[in-house]
Amino acid sequence: MPTFSIATLHRLGCEILQKAGTNTDDANIVVDELLDANLVGHDSHGVIRLKQYVDSIGAGEIKPGAEIQTVLSTPGITVIDGNFNFGQVVAARALERGQEEASKNGTHTVLCRNTNHVGRLGSYTRKAAMEGFATLMAVNGPANFSVIPWGGLDPRLGTNPISMAAPWKEDPLVLDMTTSATAEGKIRVATQAGESIPEGLIVDELGNSATDPNAFYQGGAILPLGGALGFKGYGLGVMLDIFCGVLSGAGVAREDVTPSSNGVWLQIIDINQVVSDHDYESMMNKYVEWIKSSRTAPGVEEILLPGEIESQRRAHHNEKGISLSDGTWNQMKELADSFHVALPD
Numbered sequence: 001m002p003t004f005s006i007a008t009l010h011r012l013g014c015e016i017l018q019k020a021g022t023n024t025d026d027a028n029i030v031v032d033e034l035l036d037a038n039l040v041g042h043d044s045h046g047v048i049r050l051k052q053y054v055d056s057i058g059a060g061e062i063k064p065g066a067e068i069q070t071v072l073s074t075p076g077i078t079v080i081d082g083n084f085n086f087g088q089v090v091a092a093r094a095l096e097r098g099q100e101e102a103s104k105n106g107t108h109t110v111l112c113r114n115t116n117h118v119g120r121l122g123s124y125t126r127k128a129a130m131e132g133f134a135t136l137m138a139v140n141g142p143a144n145f146s147v148i149p150w151g152g153l154d155p156r157l158g159t160n161p162i163s164m165a166a167p168w169k170e171d172p173l174v175l176d177m178t179t180s181a182t183a184e185g186k187i188r189v190a191t192q193a194g195e196s197i198p199e200g201l202i203v204d205e206l207g208n209s210a211t212d213p214n215a216f217y218q219g220g221a222i223l224p225l226g227g228a229l230g231f232k233g234y235g236l237g238v239m240l241d242i243f244c245g246v247l248s249g250a251g252v253a254r255e256d257v258t259p260s261s262n263g264v265w266l267q268i269i270d271i272n273q274v275v276s277d278h279d280y281e282s283m284m285n286k287y288v289e290w291i292k293s294s295r296t297a298p299g300v301e302e303i304l305l306p307g308e309i310e311s312q313r314r315a316h317h318n319e320k321g322i323s324l325s326d327g328t329w330n331q332m333k334e335l336a337d338s339f340h341v342a343l344p345d
């Protein structure tokens with residue numbers, strides 16, 4: 001697998017997006033988000049997405065530079081219409097607005113519609129947590145029906161992820177998870193790498209358990225999170241469709257939606273306004289110590305907190321660079337060639 005420095009991939013990604021019609025600032029925002037996903041080991045949300053985004057620009061689904069409009073603004077809630085600009089660019093604006101308003105009012109809700117794929121939620125919640133905000137972000141995937149309802153055979157929901165982050169020392173605690181058994185991107189990564197996937201993530205079109213990732217793209221579906229208790233993941237997915245899709249106006253069912261969009265729900269709390277820094281820090285320290293003091297099961301070295309595995313991977317990849325699968329690298333080379341962007345030596 002070829003390995004690159006962050007700077008090399010950043011230059012390449014930005015030039016490709018700029019040649020595809022994106023302004024420099026927005027290309028930087030998008031590529032920063034993609035590379036952050038690679039850094040923390042979620043290659044499914046990394047530069048593998050560049051081709052998808054370039055294709056979406058070509059199809060008119062992503063509209064680089066489209067005006068991001070605030071359609072409702074009260075002290076408690078902001079509703080944003082992204083007009084199909086890049087999801088990352090709309091989400092960055094939403095985060096900025098949410099933090100500004102939460103600083104004034106203690107908390108703020110932001111909902112976004114007509115927003116393309118925002119990428120990895122944990123990146124946004126972590127950023128806000130690093131500024132002292134307890135943050136929840138969830139999205140629905142209104143146009144990407146890939147998950148079956150509990151007991152069903154036909155996909156009716158997106159993978160509808162949720163992330164929650166809370167400040168702690170230099171690196172916040174960050175939960176970031178799909179409400180489905182897997183993210184679609186992870187099936188895509190396995191397909192590109194020619195690998196099988198674990199049992200219990202997808203079914204084929206007849207509802208039989210499958211480990212060949214291609215079964216998903218041949219009429220199969222992703223299972224809700226929870227295995228035998230999948231009705232819980234399914235229930236969470238449904239409620240996130242309502243909070244992210246119905247409340248924002250992004251949509252929930254095939255006839256009300258446009259391709260590739262994410263409906264966004266962002267909830268930000270200014271911690272300082274509800275608990276003193278001293279009390280927060282001391283309670284968190286005690287809590288983390290308490291969790292980590294559990295005896296470990298055989299074969300487990302350390303109890304990890306939400307987001308800790310990503311922090312460890314970030315440190316590793318910052319030092320060693322990012323390795324791309326041959327499939328992803330070949331795709332990037334083709335993109336670069338098609339836009340006459342120079343490849344790294």
Ligand SMILES: NC(=O)c1ccc[n+]([C@@H]2O[C@H](COP(=O)([O-])OP(=O)(O)OC[C@H]3O[C@@H](n4cnc5c(N)ncnc54)[C@H](O)[C@@H]3O)[C@@H](O)[C@H]2O)c1
Nearest residue numbers: 118119120121159161174175176177178183304305306307
């Ligand atoms: N924008 C979209 O439409 C969209 C859709 C789906 C998924 N996503 C993104 O896909 C990414 C992948 O989601 P996922 O559900 O596959 O993530 P995952 O299963 O890899 O991780 C889920 C959570 O579990 C934690 N975790 C992992 N191993 C752990 C361990 N050993 N101990 C303790 N905690 C541990 C992680 O820190 C993370 O918070 C997320 O970043 C999500 O935001 C985005």
